[in-house]
Amino acid sequence: MNVETTVADSSLLRQRAFVAFWLARTCSSFGFQMFSVAVSWQIYSLTNSALALGMIGLMQFLPSVLLALPAGHLADQFDRRRIVICAQLIEWGALLALVLLTLFSWTDKTALWGLVFVLAVAKALEGPAMTSMLPSLVPPAILARATAANAVGGEAAVIVGPTLGGFLYVAGPDVVYSVSAAFYLLSLVLIGRIRYTRPQQPRLPASLSTLFAGIHFIRARKDVLGVISLDLFAVLLGGATALLPIFAKDILHTGPWGLGMLRGAPSIGALLVGLWLSRNKLEKNVGMIMFGSVAGFGVATLIFALSSQLWLSLLALAALGGFDMVSMVIRGSLVQLDTPDDMRGRVNAVNAIFINTSNQLGEFESGVLAAFMGAVPAAVLGGVGTLVVVGVWMVLFPHLRRRQKLENEAAQE
Template identity: 45%
Template sequence: MSDLPSPTAEPAPDTSTRALLRERDFVLYWTARFVSTLGVQIQSVALGWQVYAIARQTMSVGESAFMVSMIGLAQFLPLLALTLAAGETADRHTRKLIVAATLAIDAVSASVLLALAVSGSHALWPIFAVSVMFGASRAFLSPASSAMGPMLVPRPLLPRAIAWSSLSWQSASIAGPALGGLLLIHSPSMAFGVSFAFYLVAAAMALMIRTNTQPETQPGSRLELIKEGLAYVWNNKIVFGSISLDLFAVILGGATALLPVFAKDVLHIGPGGFGVLRAAPAVGATVVAIYLASNPIRRNAGRIMFLGVALFGAATVVFGLSKLLWLSVGALVLLGGADMLSVYVRQTLVQIVTPDAMRGRVAAVSGVFISASNELGEAESGVAAWFMGPVGAAVFGGIGALGVTGLWAWLFPDLRKADRLD
């Protein structure tokens, strides 16, 4: 027998939450994401309430709901025009500087809304103009932020980091609307002022990140790089199927744009109750995110994602039909938890299979789909509410989301059969 020592296996990498929290720059990134999302949510609550209140002075319920939905469209159009170039920018330039600069622009947007509120302006066009500027900054923020996150942690920690990043966003999405509703009771100007402060704090935290977030230089012209990113998404059917499923399901099931209408003219619960409705989806999402942060999905990822989207559609139908506050809140909690389930699977799949050099462009394409689902979903809900009323619009959207789930399960069998997230 040989006297040589027997080979030993390398120790498994530490993928615990404690290991993740030892990554200083990720903690800064996580906190900046939380603080900036607080600002976005507070601003969104105040903006929707203010536009609806101004519109109701001269318009019907349906027309006013349509005007609220146009906020999302105003933000989406510049995002659609700029996001592919923004993705290419995120793959060429220092990502933390892009994040800090766009958050500074968000602070400017909030300061303009603050000035409009303080002046007592009842004109809607300046609000929509600011929404366009906000959408333009979001076009550059989203791909840079998404691509920067994986650079801040070792690869074995990536699935847990994605779950914790989602938890940051979702927990802020609970606190933000609730805080926004409380601030609205005082005044819209108070809400916009707090958003302004949060954007500046988040920008400062982004600048404190020490990790080099400059991606490797990519050869080729800007147009060639954009085309390369589009081709990658199109040819990778798991990536394309997952983000397109989110697009169409949320476009049809985007009832959150109608929450001001339900709060004021269906459930009659005022601005405080509106804040509760806005926070309810994030409560469900946060519960699911906390669970996933400690218990990542290990098998049957594709089926779990489709289940999440189906539950999202069913919960939307229940919310639309409900006339009871507790049932409406419960449906929104379920809706948010189901959405978090599908978002977690989609984000993990996309981040793991995409090379770092292409993450900005892929994140930009994904961002177009996600923003289209959110903003066009708001527009679809507003148009449907104009013709069907808010209840009919919500029910129609939920049924549509269920139909999309079944169709995509048939069109993308590889996505349905996706198993492990590693």
């Protein structure tokens, strides 16, 4: 067997592994989105309580933050594929438990909250391991395209999953949970078929030093610090989508159908841009493209804030989602490529904390500002704040601004 044949076989295996990985992530995303709709509707039907609905968010948020660093440590010390399989088995078991509880009418809010918490714990453990697998499945040169393809699957799940779950709920929540479990089972089978290998690493005992190693690494790498902190502050300030019900009812004077269109517009924009990015490579000026995309996010937020026409608001939100997709693909690829494999789990865990926290706090910040100064001024302030952050970060991180390629270049300044 000659060298060319060996290289071709290796390339084919990696391609198959990535396809299986993409399908697995998409299936689990569909399952989770359908589950989320069903459990929310079921708990509200049982309680008619907004607080009970809020508890679902709390049950999901706490594990994602509290377990992120330990999960990152596990992802760097043990076989990541096995961690994902174990975590998804727990998620699958929680969904089966929901099916049985619903079939036998044993459901109450405490049991539902408990299973939501179990599923959230498993997802928290799965996240860093799953994210850290991707760079080992594709060559560095096409990691951005692979990241975009993964994001496309996720956006498709966000758009279609809740709708499918809502239609199936007519037949009963147990039907939704059963289909969700089937999606997770398919994901498990696909993950189990992936040939995933990584260099053997010496196992380090869990300690404060190893748990917080991801934070120390990010602080020492200026490009990684700039990328993660840019996302944190831009999302904190640009959370206008949290105010969509106010804009739909009081400013655009539309009903629930209009609100649904407004909620779906960012995902549609992100999906279309993600499809383009998955087929085209970002060759140069990635730093300025990233900053330009975050600035575009801010401008789109301003247009949405000042719009009084539904069509213009929809276009602004679609543009917002598209700009966010470009920024997310570049940011995610830079973090992965600038991080050595033995640190990816912990760095991705820290990144996940920032993403989860900024999303939640961004919605809270927008709500507080809207309560004090009105929805339009709050959204305008968010858009302006995003543009200010872009300008400041371009000054604070000049190497990131001048960065040409996604692949790691010269040593950080």
